[in-house]
Each structure stands twice: as C-alpha cells, then as structure tokens.
Amino acid sequence: xxTAQVKDLCYGLYGKTAIPIxxxxxxxxxxxxxxxxxxxxxRPAEVLEPELEKTRSEIGDLAKDLDDEILYTLYPxxxxxxxxxxxxxxxxxxxxxxRSLEDGRKVMAFIEKAKAGQLIEKPVQSDHARSFNVFVDNxxxxxxxxxxxxxPVVRAGQGRRKKVTPINKAKKNExxxxxxxxxxxxxxxxxxxxxxxxxxxxxxSEGRRVVVLEAMKMENALKAPSAGKIKAINCDTGDxxxxxxxxLRSTDAxxxxxxERLITIKRPSRLGVAFCSASKRDS
Numbered sequence: 001x002x003t004a005q006v007k008d009l010c011y012g013l014y015g016k017t018a019i020p021i022x023x024x025x026x027x028x029x030x031x032x033x034x035x036x037x038x039x040x041x042x043r044p045a046e047v048l049e050p051e052l053e054k055t056r057s058e059i060g061d062l063a064k065d066l067d068d069e070i071l072y073t074l075y076p077x078x079x080x081x082x083x084x085x086x087x088x089x090x091x092x093x094x095x096x097x098x099r100s101l102e103d104g105r106k107v108m109a110f111i112e113k114a115k116a117g118q119l120i121e122k123p124v125q126s127d128h129a130r131s132f133n134v135f136v137d138n139x140x141x142x143x144x145x146x147x148x149x150x151x152p153v154v155r156a157g158q159g160r161r162k163k164v165t166p167i168n169k170a171k172k173n174e175x176x177x178x179x180x181x182x183x184x185x186x187x188x189x190x191x192x193x194x195x196x197x198x199x200x201x202x203x204x205s206e207g208r209r210v211v212v213l214e215a216m217k218m219e220n221a222l223k224a225p226s227a228g229k230i231k232a233i234n235c236d237t238g239d240x241x242x243x244x245x246x247x248l249r250s251t252d253a254x255x256x257x258x259x260e261r262l263i264t265i266k267r268p269s270r271l272g273v274a275f276c277s278a279s280k281r282d283s
Contacts, residue, residue, distance in 0.1 A: 001188070002029045004212075004219035012040040013047075032209070062087065077194055077214075077238050123148075185222050186243075191215030193239045202230050213241070 008014060010021055010029040030037045040047055055073045056063070062083050063069045071079040085092040099107075113119055129146035195212040198204055204224040211222040235241055 001220055004221065006218075007033050010039065011035055013044045015044060032207075059083075062089070077192060081238060185210060185224065187213060187241045188220070188222075188243065189213075189215045190240075190242050191220070193235050193237050193241060194219060196233065196235075196237055198230055200230050200233055204228065204230060211235075 007029050009017070010026045011033060026039060027037070030039070035047070051073050052069065055069050058076075059069065059072045059080065062080070063072060064087070068083055072083065073079075075082075081090075084090040085096065123146075125144060126146060129144040132143050132145060134141045134143055191213040192215070193211065194214045196210070197212070198208075198210045204210060204227065206224060206227045208224045209221045210224050210230070213220045213222055
C-alpha cells in the first residue's frame with residue numbers, strides 16, 4: 001500500500017528530493033495516481049489548482065471568516081467537525097468541553113494524592129511476609145511479599161488428575177470469529193475515514209479504490225479485493241475506526257448470485273465495505 005503523500009513525493013509535489021528516487025519505485029508508486037504517471041520537473045505550484053472557491057461552495061455558511069475557510073481546506077474532515085463544535089451546530093464531546101477553575105483544582109488535588117500514595121489504603125505488614133532479593137543492573141533490592149488474606153495455607157494433593165476444560169476466549173467476541181466466507185475491505189490499522197469513493201449498490205472492479213483511511217497523518221487508499229457490487233458500508237466520513245474486518249456469506253438459493261447475503265459487524269468503531277461477486281452463480 002502506497003500512501004497519498006508518498007505518491008505526491010514521487011510525482012514531485014514536494015519539490016526535488018535530496019537524492020533521486022529509484023525509477024522502478026517511482027513508476028510503481030504512480031501507477032494509479034490521479035495526476036498522472038509521469039513525474040513533473042517544474043515548480044509544484046504550477047500544477048496545483050485553486051482550492052479556495054471549491055472550499056467556499058462545500059463549507060457554505062459554516063465558515064465565518066478566512067481562517068475558517070483555510071482550516072477546512074487543510075483539514076476537510078476534522079476541520080469541519082471543529083467548526084460545527086465551534087459554532088454550536090453539534091455538541092462537542094465531553095473531553096473537548098471547557099473546564100471550570102474548580103474542575104482544575106479537583107484534578108490538581110487528585111494528582112497530589114496520587115504522588116503521595118494516598119489513592120489506596122496501605123496494608124500493614126504482618127509476620128507472614130516473605131523476603132526476596134531482586135537484582136537489577138548489578139544492584140540488589142530487598143523486597144517483602146505477602147499474600148492477601150493472611151498466611152498462605154499449603155495442602156497436600158490427592159495425587160489425582162483433574163480434567164480442565166480450557167476457556168475459549170473467542171466466545172467473548174463470537175462475532176469476530178464467525179466462519180463466514182467471502183471478500184471484503186477491512187481497516188488494516190486504526191485511523192480516520194477521510195473519504196468514501198463508492199456507495200452501496202455501486203459496481204466496482206478489482207483494485208478500484210473505495211475508501212481513503214488516514215492514519216498517522218498519511219492517507220491510505222483501500223482497494224476492492226475483487227470485482228463485484230458493494231452490498232454494505234459500515235462506516236461514514238469522519239468516523240474513527242479500529243483495526244477490523246467485515247464478511248460475506250454465500251447463499252444456497254439458486255436464483256441468487258454467489259455471496260448475495262451479507263453479514264457485517266454493526267459497530268461504529270469497525271470499518272467494513274463488503275462486496276458480493278456478481279460473476280458467479282450458485283450451482
């Protein structure tokens with residue numbers, strides 16, 4: 001996966017690099033680049049199109065001044081969210097709400113308690129504590145360890161083996177391990193949904209870009225793993241997603257294409273763009 005910023009670099013939008021880019025790497029990076037596969041040799045400003053008028057038509061009256069317009073131009077997703085919070089169009093999350101001076105004093109008092117070790121009640125050491133020597137970087141530290149609940153009791157075993165049933169941790173997230181076949185697009189890493197290139201019902205070809213995910217300030221284009229039709233999208237522009245996946249399941253109905261029925265995880269923190277293949281039919 002080649003990020004949008006790396007493509008821009010190979011195209012020449014960041015100017016001339018300190019050392020030349022390998023031609024094979026450059027060619028591969030610019031295979032499906034929107035500006036073309038041939039790098040530029042002129043000033044980057046000569047190929048950039050004006051964006052401010054486009055910004056004004058998209059943001060409308062949400063932007064009150066030039067600063068707001070520039071903010072949205074640079075950060076179209078997070079900038080728009082911020083402007084909605086700023087002008088009361090949407091309620092800001094609790095972590096973004098302003099704090100009063102009294103709230104600040106409470107936080108500082110909590111920090112002072114933590115530094116003084118007053119957040120938990122210190123137990124009194126009994127005579128049953130055992131002493132250990134701990135060696136760290138050629139230094140020896142003596143620590144006392146005591147089991148909670150009093151003196152430990154040791155009982156002799158009966159010499160009989162007991163069959164233990166292992167805990168199936170997968171049951172906790174049973175939806176995540178369902179045996180479902182099919183192809184889909186999943187978030188390869190946590191990030192922010194910047195753009196959806198396709199909608200439910202659209203036909204896509206193999207390798208076509210369908211979602212743009214921003215992670216660590218880099219845009220990653222997620223592509224369709226096969227040709228088909230988009231059956232469901234579990235995310236929207238501006239959503240923060242975790243690393244996840246979605247699935248397709250085939251149907252036995254002879255009149256329906258293979259992979260017609262869809263099963264997805266309906267969670268806002270999951271990214272899923274699912275496809276069904278329209279080129280095969282169930283026999």
